Every structure is written in C-alpha cells, then in structure tokens.
Amino acid sequence: MAAISTFFLLFLIPIIPLSLLAILALIVRPRPIKIPIKSRHVFITGGSSGIGLALAQRAASEGARVSILARSAGKLDEAKQSIKLATGVEVATFSADVRDYDAVSKAIDESGPIDVLIVNQGVFTAKELEKQSPEDVKFTIDVNLVGSFNVIKAALPAMKARRDRGPASIALVSSQAGQVGIYGYAAYSASKFGLQGLAQSLQQEVIADDIHVTLIFPPDTDTPGFEEEQKSRPEVTAIIAASSGSMKTEDVARKAMDGIKAGKFTVSCNFEGFLLSLATTGMSPQRSFWLAFLEVITAGPIRLIALFFQWDWYNAIAKWSKTKMNKS
Ligand SMILES: NC(=O)C1=CN([C@@H]2O[C@H](COP(=O)(O)OP(=O)(O)OC[C@H]3O[C@@H](n4cnc5c(N)ncnc54)[C@H](OP(=O)(O)O)[C@@H]3O)[C@@H](O)[C@H]2O)C=CC1
Ligand SMILES: CCCCCCCCCCCCCCCC(=O)[C@@H](N)CO
Incomplete structure (x- = not known):
C-alpha cells in the first residue's frame, strides 16, 4: 500500500509543471513566427555607425536588399563603402533627420516598401538632470522616441499594403537603460522606456497585418557613440552600468538579428540582460511557451x-x- 502511494506521488510531481507548460503552449500570444531576411528589403535608421552599421553589414551578407538612413551624408558614404568592401553588396543611403517627418517620409517612399524595418538611431550623453538643459532633454526624447514614431508612421502604410511577401518586422533598438532607470540617464531612460509602450501597443495594432514587433536591449556596446559618451560619463553611471558588462558591436548585431529572425518580442543580448528581461517582463507579450514558463x-x-x-x-x-x- 505504502509502496503504491509513494509511486503515485512520484508520478504526480512532474504533472504540475507539465500541465503548466501545456497550458502556456496553448495560450501564449502572439503565436511564434519566423522572419526571413534573404531577398528582403531591410531598412535601418542610424545605419551609418555602430550597431546600425553592423546590422546593415549582417543583413547584406545574408542576402537582403539594404537601405540605411542617417543625417551625415559623409558618414553614410563611408558606411556604404565599408559594406561594399566587406560583402560586395551595394546598400542604398538616405540622408535625413528622424526628427523631420517629411524628410523621413520622402526617404522611405523613395526606398520602396520595407519588409524589415530596424529603428536604431539614437543619441546619448550621461549627465545628471540638474546639469542638462531643457534643450538637451528635448533633443534626446525627440531623436530617440519621437523620431522612432516618425520612422514607423512613415513606413507603415506601404508595409501594410504589401501582398504575399511573407511576414514583416518592425524592430526597435532600446537599451538596458530602457528596462531600468540608471543614474545619469533620466532623459535617455525615459526615451527608451517610451519605446516599450510604443512597441506593445503597435504589436496589437499590426498583428492582423502579419507585422511583428521586436524590442532589443543592448548593454554598453563598443560603438563610436559609446566612445564619445564615455568621455563625460559620471563615474557612478559607469559603476552601475558595469553590472552588465559590455559587448562588441558585432555580437550585439548578431544577437539582434537572430532575435528579429526568431520573431521575439523581447531580445536581450547577454546573461545579465536575460535576467533583466525576466525581472521586467511585466505585461509584455511572449511568443515562447518555454520562456513564459x-x-x-x-x-x-x-x-x-x-x-x-x-x-x-x-x-x-x-x-x-x-x-x-x-x-x-
Ligand atoms: N553603444 C551603446 O553602449 C548602446 C547603444 N544603444 C542604442 O543603440 C542604438 C545605436 O547606438 P550606437 O551604435 O552606439 O550609436 P552611434 O552613435 O555609433 O550611431 C548612431 C547612428 O544614429 C544616427 N543618428 C543619430 N541621430 C540621428 C537623427 N536625428 N536622425 C537620423 N539618424 C541619426 C547616426 O548618424 P548621424 O549622426 O549622421 O545622424 C548614426 O548612424 C541607439 O539607439 C542607442 O541608444 C543601446 C544600448 C547600448
Ligand atoms: C534582476 C537582475 C538584474 C540584472 C543586472 C542588471 C544590470 C543593468 C545594467 C544597466 C546598464 C545600462 C547600460 C546602458 C547602455 C546604454 O544605453 C548607454 N551606453 C548609452 O548608449
């Protein structure tokens, strides 16, 4: 009798997690999706430097048609040459400021309908709010948040109108400082936290059009922009950010591209980032029942x-x- 009930109990133990897994497999939404890159039009803002440039190079080497947008025509041209040299692929370049809706809209219309839109442009200077001018704050929010709205709004009509071209993607490059507030990043964190609200709402609005939203959360990354930021970053900002280490630009680009292709809503780039995503997941959508578990x-x-x-x-x-x- 005792032997039977022990056996029975042992049998019961895995039932609880297994049924949880089964329930989650049934309910996670949106459903899993794969985003193809080969032969598709990938449009990357901030594609002339750092993470955006590495993403452009990666997309080109994976056989995509690539367009990049940034302000400086000189940097765009340099980026074009370096991608040509590395991959043999000729990317299209568009000079525009994301704060200028009409300029962005014109560039996007010229480039043709987009399959994978990567909204990556961003500015950052770590400084106490007390030492930032109202113009500094507005500049950060305008480029990082309002600029992202401009880019998405300009691209959306043609993305929605596309026919029989497979699932499309809108990816946004946030930051780990867009998951937790950090000393010196009041304006920057606010601009990146804003992307979370934008992304969650947008995903609900475009799911019926087979468009899939991805939010990417890199830690410190060794880009030209980061090199500049480090010159004036408060010491304590560096100490806190060091909790998550730093990454090479190419590794962040690889993680980001893999996340986009796997159709993930949330993409973390290192182990600390993975913990941070678990800690801050809140009400965000989850496509994977394993991760939901x-x-x-x-x-x-x-x-x-x-x-x-x-x-x-x-x-x-x-x-x-x-x-x-x-x-x-
Ligand atoms: N490096 C890091 O440590 C981290 C970066 N990130 C995020 O990753 C993204 C890329 O950063 P990173 O590669 O380091 O940055 P870089 O400064 O190296 O590159 C930024 C790119 O954005 C473009 N850009 C800037 N402002 C505008 C604008 N107003 N309109 C159009 N394009 C613009 C720049 O070109 P131009 O100046 O010619 O316009 C450039 O191509 C940003 O969103 C950043 O917040 C997130 C976490 C960590
Ligand atoms: C529950 C477990 C938590 C795990 C650890 C969390 C560590 C968080 C560190 C945050 C670092 C923020 C870096 C910002 C990078 C950036 O965007 C700037 N370089 C400007 O571009």
Whole structure:
C-alpha cells in the first residue's frame, strides 16, 4: 500500500509543471513566427555607425536588399563603402533627420516598401538632470522616441499594403537603460522606456497585418557613440552600468538579428540582460511557451535578485557621493 502511494506521488510531481507548460503552449500570444531576411528589403535608421552599421553589414551578407538612413551624408558614404568592401553588396543611403517627418517620409517612399524595418538611431550623453538643459532633454526624447514614431508612421502604410511577401518586422533598438532607470540617464531612460509602450501597443495594432514587433536591449556596446559618451560619463553611471558588462558591436548585431529572425518580442543580448528581461517582463507579450514558463516560475526569486542589485547600486551611489563631497 505504502509502496503504491509513494509511486503515485512520484508520478504526480512532474504533472504540475507539465500541465503548466501545456497550458502556456496553448495560450501564449502572439503565436511564434519566423522572419526571413534573404531577398528582403531591410531598412535601418542610424545605419551609418555602430550597431546600425553592423546590422546593415549582417543583413547584406545574408542576402537582403539594404537601405540605411542617417543625417551625415559623409558618414553614410563611408558606411556604404565599408559594406561594399566587406560583402560586395551595394546598400542604398538616405540622408535625413528622424526628427523631420517629411524628410523621413520622402526617404522611405523613395526606398520602396520595407519588409524589415530596424529603428536604431539614437543619441546619448550621461549627465545628471540638474546639469542638462531643457534643450538637451528635448533633443534626446525627440531623436530617440519621437523620431522612432516618425520612422514607423512613415513606413507603415506601404508595409501594410504589401501582398504575399511573407511576414514583416518592425524592430526597435532600446537599451538596458530602457528596462531600468540608471543614474545619469533620466532623459535617455525615459526615451527608451517610451519605446516599450510604443512597441506593445503597435504589436496589437499590426498583428492582423502579419507585422511583428521586436524590442532589443543592448548593454554598453563598443560603438563610436559609446566612445564619445564615455568621455563625460559620471563615474557612478559607469559603476552601475558595469553590472552588465559590455559587448562588441558585432555580437550585439548578431544577437539582434537572430532575435528579429526568431520573431521575439523581447531580445536581450547577454546573461545579465536575460535576467533583466525576466525581472521586467511585466505585461509584455511572449511568443515562447518555454520562456513564459521560466517567467512564471522565476517571478519571485528574480524580484529578490533585482532588490539585491538595487541594494548594491544605492550603496555605490552613497559611497560615491561621500567621496565627491569630501573632494569639494
Ligand atoms: N553603444 C551603446 O553602449 C548602446 C547603444 N544603444 C542604442 O543603440 C542604438 C545605436 O547606438 P550606437 O551604435 O552606439 O550609436 P552611434 O552613435 O555609433 O550611431 C548612431 C547612428 O544614429 C544616427 N543618428 C543619430 N541621430 C540621428 C537623427 N536625428 N536622425 C537620423 N539618424 C541619426 C547616426 O548618424 P548621424 O549622426 O549622421 O545622424 C548614426 O548612424 C541607439 O539607439 C542607442 O541608444 C543601446 C544600448 C547600448
Ligand atoms: C534582476 C537582475 C538584474 C540584472 C543586472 C542588471 C544590470 C543593468 C545594467 C544597466 C546598464 C545600462 C547600460 C546602458 C547602455 C546604454 O544605453 C548607454 N551606453 C548609452 O548608449
């Protein structure tokens, strides 16, 4: 009798997680999707430098027709030459400021209907809000957030009107500072947090058109923009950001492209980023029942880990403020 009930209990244990997995497999939405890249039109904003340039090169080497948009015509031309040299592919270039809706719209119309839109342009300077001018704040929000609206709005009509060309994608490059607020990033974090709301709402609006939204969250990445940022970044910003290490531009581009192709809503780029995505997943859509399962069972423990990170960061801020006050 005892032997039978032990056996029965052992049999019951895996039933609970297995039925949870089964339920999640039935309910996760939107449904999983694959986005092809070969022979498709990939349009990348901020494609003349850093992560955007690496993405353009990757798309070109995977057989896509590639267009890149940025402000400086000189940098666009350099990027075009370097991609030609590396892949033999001739990319189309468009000089426009994402803050100028008409200019963006004209460039996108000229480039032809887009299959994969990668909204990657971004500006960043880490500085306490107290030291930023209202113009600095507005510039960051305008380029990173309002500019992203402009690009998507300009591309959407032709993307929706496309016929029999397979699933389309709109990918946005956010930042880990778009998942958690960090010292020195008030304007930048706000602009990137804004992309989360944009992406979640947009995905609901375009799912019926077979358009799939992806949000990418890189850590510090060794781009020209990052090199510039480091010249004036507050020390404590660097200390907190170091919790997630830093990555090479090509590795971020590979993670981003793989995430787009796999149709993921959320794409993290390193292990810390994966933890951060688990901790901040909230009400975001999830296509993978495996990841949904992980989110459900780690919800409590991951919150505890998050609190330990905050403890560590506030200690670092306290220590740093003290030494700064002693200096002055
Ligand atoms: N590097 C990092 O540590 C991280 C970066 N990110 C994000 O990744 C994205 C790319 O960053 P990264 O590669 O480092 O940046 P870079 O500064 O190296 O490149 C930025 C690109 O965006 C373009 N751009 C900037 N402003 C505008 C504008 N107003 N209109 C059109 N194009 C513009 C630039 O060209 P031009 O100046 O000629 O217009 C350039 O092509 C950004 O959104 C950034 O926030 C996220 C996490 C970490
Ligand atoms: C629950 C577990 C949490 C796991 C660890 C979280 C670590 C977060 C670190 C945030 C770093 C932000 C870097 C911003 C990079 C960026 O965008 C700038 N370089 C400007 O471009």
